[in-house]
Amino acid sequence: xxxLFIDDNFHKIYEKVTxxxxxxxxxxxxLYQSTDLTGLGRLADTVRRRRHGETAFYVYNQHLxxxxxxxxxxxxxxxxxxxxxxxxxxxxxxxVRERLLERIDEPVRELHIVGxxxxxxxxxxxxDLLRTVKEIRPEAAIKAFTAVEIxxxxxxxxxxxxxxxxxLKDAGLEMIPxxxxxxxxxxxxxxxxxxxxxxxxWLEVMAALHRSGLTANATLLYGHxxxxxxxxxxxxxxxxxxxxxxxxxxxxxxxxxxxxxxLSHLPGTTGFDDLKTVAVARLMLDNFDHIKAYWxxxxxxxxxxxxxxxxxxxxxxxxxxxxxxxxGARSPKGLAREEMERMIRAAGFxxxxxxxxxxxxxxxxxxxxxxxx
Ligand code: V47
Ligand code: SF4
Numbered sequence: 287x288x289x290l291f292i293d294d295n296f297h298k299i300y301e302k303v304t305x306x307x308x309x310x311x312x313x314x315x316x317l318y319q320s321t322d323l324t325g326l327g328r329l330a331d332t333v334r335r336r337r338h339g340e341t342a343f344y345v346y347n348q349h350l351x352x353x354x355x356x357x358x359x360x361x362x363x364x365x366x367x368x369x370x371x372x373x374x375x376x377x378x379x380x381x382v383r384e385r386l387l388e389r390i391d392e393p394v395r396e397l398h399i400v401g402x403x404x405x406x407x408x409x410x411x412x413x414d415l416l417r418t419v420k421e422i423r424p425e426a427a428i429k430a431f432t433a434v435e436i437x438x439x440x441x442x443x444x445x446x447x448x449x450x451x452x453x454l455k456d457a458g459l460e461m462i463p464x465x466x467x468x469x470x471x472x473x474x475x476x477x478x479x480x481x482x483x484x485x486x487x488w489l490e491v492m493a494a495l496h497r498s499g500l501t502a503n504a505t506l507l508y509g510h511x512x513x514x515x516x517x518x519x520x521x522x523x524x525x526x527x528x529x530x531x532x533x534x535x536x537x538x539x540x541x542x543x544x545x546x547x548x549l550s551h552l553p554g555t556t557g558f559d560d561l562k563t564v565a566v567a568r569l570m571l572d573n574f575d576h577i578k579a580y581w582x583x584x585x586x587x588x589x590x591x592x593x594x595x596x597x598x599x600x601x602x603x604x605x606x607x608x609x610x611x612x613x614g615a616r617s618p619k620g621l622a623r624e625e626m627e628r629m630i631r632a633a634g635f636x637x638x639x640x641x642x643x644x645x646x647x648x649x650x651x652x653x654x655x656x657x658x659x
Contacts, residue, residue: 293322314518330565330596342635347396347602356402360479364546364613399430409443413457420458427642433491434466464503496533509542509555536576545614568596
């Protein structure tokens with residue numbers, strides 16, 4: 287075993303990992319502070335393979351951003367606009383219909399719908415949006431509205447949080463994306479997103495969503511002003527809520543993109559840090575089933591490598607990703623199913639197209655694509 291790790295600290299962590307014991311704050315920090323990237327990868331891969339073997343998931347999905355007008359104006363966001371600012375947009379229901387019909391011949395399984403907090407939109411807009419999507423795409427699951435949007439909707443609906451969620455479910459909402467968590471920490475919130483709900487409220491809304499039977503994802507926005515300690519504490523807070531509710535499905539690390547933001551002087555993340563964050567998440571979040579390597583944020587090539595560092599899911603085919611591309615992402619705006627499967631096979635894994643709930647669909651569709659491609 288001595289040859290497995292350059293970092294001596296990793297031996298005792300390896301023992302805990304193989305014994306299925308939970309890692310603590312100090313372990314998480316030691317993993318993050320280490321430069322033994324391959325050792326960290328091996329630890330995370332041990333857990334990843336125990337859970338998912340050689341399977342790597344992806345979903346055929348479509349993103350829909352209904353408005354970029356937003357009251358919060360977080361300092362790290364390049365997507366949001368004020369009402370009268372150039373480039374501000376809000377989709378009408380006719381626009382939504384048109385966007386969906388443009389791709390109606392494609393086998394889209396999931397619609398990922400998020401937007402800014404636009405004060406001009408009444409609660410009925412959101413209900414009608416869900417109903418319109420469900421009418422046009424009855425076979426696709428609707429993953430929509432972050433905990434931040436849900437909190438806003440509870441504010442404008444005149445209903446309690448629970449009744450707001452019930453109304454949204456009734457209109458077709460099936461799953462909650464993980465955005466808006468940023469870093470669950472008051473210091474970071476004060477500095478970067480003072481108008482957005484804080485960590486406590488994000489967790490409280492998530493707990494209510496879980497109680498209502500909706501599964502949700504969770505994220506961490508990393509690579510700006512946060513410390514490693516703050517990252518580890520963030521993961522532990524997610525893990526604690528998951529212990530209580532079991533309502534989280536996947537964790538997605540979001541690599542900060544500084545372009546066109548108020549933080550454009552910051553350098554952005556490194557590939558080393560991106561892989562470490564995936565691996566530490568896999569090791570710390572022992573009660574999360576899935577860790578996503580979101581290729582839009584870290585690029586297709588690094589996402590492919592991340593499959594050997596703890597990730598089991600590459601997220602989706604997407605088409606027309608806006609939030610990261612407005613902040614300077616150089617990845618494509620979408621990927622074909624064949625490309626997704628080629629990346630997965632070439633990394634030595636077995637591609638499984640999934641639905642929003644990780645049920646396999648169309649397994650083996652891309653067979654015939656050589657593993658060495
Ligand atoms: O909520 C905003 C973040 C999130 C930037 O749940 C930024 O399956 C990087 O949450 N650089 C949206 N990140 C993306 C998101 C997501 C993506 C894919 C899958 C899922 C899922 C969720 O992106 C926002 C915010 O936290 N963000 N600006 C930026 N400049
Ligand atoms: Fe608004 Fe979300 Fe951008 Fe913050 S990150 S300004 S809440 S759209």
